[in-house]
Amino acid sequence: MRKLFGSVRARATLGASLVVALALVAAGAAVLLSLRANLVDQADARADSAARKVASQLVADRPYADLDLPDDEDEPVQVVDDEGRLVAAGDDLEKISGTGVDAVKPVPASRAPEHADAESGERGEKAEKGDKGEKGEKDESGDDSADVGEVDDETRFTNGSATVDGETSDFRFAAVEVSTGSRGDLTVYAGGSLSSEQSAVSTALTSMLIGFPLLLAVVAGVTWLVTRRALRPVAAITAEMSAITASEDLARRVPEPDTHDEIARLARTTNETLTALQTSVERQRRFVADASHELRSPIASLRTQLEVGAAHPELLDVDGAVEDTVRLQGLAADLLLLARLDAGEKPGGARADLAAFVREEISQRTRDHVDVHTDLKSVEVAGSRGQLARVLGNLLDNAQRHARSRVTVTTRTDGAWAVLEVADDGSGVPVSERERIFERFVRLDDARTRDEGGAGLGLAIARDVAVRHGGTLVVREAPSGGALFELRLPSPQSSAD
Structure with a gap:
C-alpha cells in the first residue's frame, strides 16, 4: 500500500x-435539501388552500353537518372550537397527530353550540314575532346589523401524521383561525400530504447512491490515464538518467518532450546540468592531464x-636543480590553491588596503629591465589576504614577463567598487584570446613558453579568486598598446549595505 501511494500517479488519482467525492456529497446534500424544501412548500400551499376553503364556508355560517370537507385521503381536515372540541372532521379520518387535537369524531350535535342556538331560537320565536315590529325597525334603520365572520390572514404550520381510510402518511398541517x-x-x-416529497427525495437519494460511485470511478480512471500520459516523459527521463549513471557516459542527453510544460522545462534543465557536468568533468580530466604533464617535466629534469x-x-x-625545484614547488602551490578554490573555500572577511598590498609586493621584487610605476590611492577591500596577494603577484608576474620596459599599477575607487589596474607596454593580448588566457594551462604560442613563462595557471587562479570574492577580472588594451588587466x-561598505 505504501509503495502504491508513493506513486505520483496514484496520489493524483486519489x-x-x-x-x-467531497464536491458530489456537498452538491447532493444541497440538491436534496432544496428539493425537500420545495416539496414541503408545495404541501404547505395545498394544506393552506384546503383550510381556507373550509374557513370560507364557516364564515358563511354553513352548519357543521353541511360543510363541504375534502374527501381525499391526502387532505385530512379538522374543525375545532375555542374550547378545543372537535366539531367537524373528514368522514374517513381514523387517526391524527400534530394538530393538538387527537379526536377524529366530532362531538354529538346535542352538545354542539349549534344545537343550543337552535333550541334558544325555538323558545324565542314567539317573543321574536311579538317584537317583530321593533326588530324590523332596528333592521331597517341599520342600527343593529347582524355580525359578519372573519378569516385570519396568518397561517400556522406543523408536522404530523394521519390515518385516512386505512392509509397512514406524514402531513404538513395548516391551522387557520376563523371568527x-x-x-x-x-x-x-x-393537511397536505408529504408522500410525494418523501418519494421524490428517496428517488433522488437512490439515484445519487448509484450514480456517485460510478462517477467517481470514471473520474479516477480518467485521472489515472491522464497522469500516466502526462508522466510518460518523466519515465523516459528516469530511464535515460539510469542508463547514463550505469554507463558513465555524460555525452548522452535525456529526451525533451515537444511541449511547453514543467516536464519539458525539467528535461531541458536536466540536459543543461548534464552539459555543465560533462564540461566540468572534461575540464577536470584536462586539468589532471595537464598537471601530470607539467609536473613530469621538472621532476624528470630534476x-x-x-x-x-x-x-x-x-x-x-646545482642552479638548474634549484630552479626546477622552485618551479615544482610553485606549481604544487598553484595546484593546491586551485583545488581549494574548486572545493568552495570561503574567502573570509578580513579587510585590507590594496595600495598597501601593491607597495609590499613591489618592495619584495628584484629590479630588472622593467620599471614599475604606481599611482596608488588607499582602497579597502574584504576577503582572504593570502588569495588577494596571490592575485596581485600573478598579475605583476604576467605584466613583467610581457612588458618591454614599463609596468603601471594603479588603485582607485569607482562607485561601490575597488579597482586595481596592472598595465604593460608589451604586445598586448589579441581580442580573440582575451577569454582563453584565463583558462587553466593555457599559454599563448608567441610569448608563453615553459622557459619564459609559467605553467599557465596564474591568470586562471587570479580570475577564480576574483569571482569568489564577488568581483571580476578582465583584460583589454592598455593606452601604451600592451595589456591592461x-x-x-x-568595497566593504557596499557589501554591508
Missing part, C-alpha cells in the same frame, strides 16, 4: 477522487640532474 358571530372562534386544520650528479659530481648543475572587487 486526490482528484477525494475532491470530486364567527354565532359560533365564536374556530380553528380549521387541513631526477636526471640528480642521477648525473650522483654518478659524476663534477657535472651536477582590471580587477574589480566590491
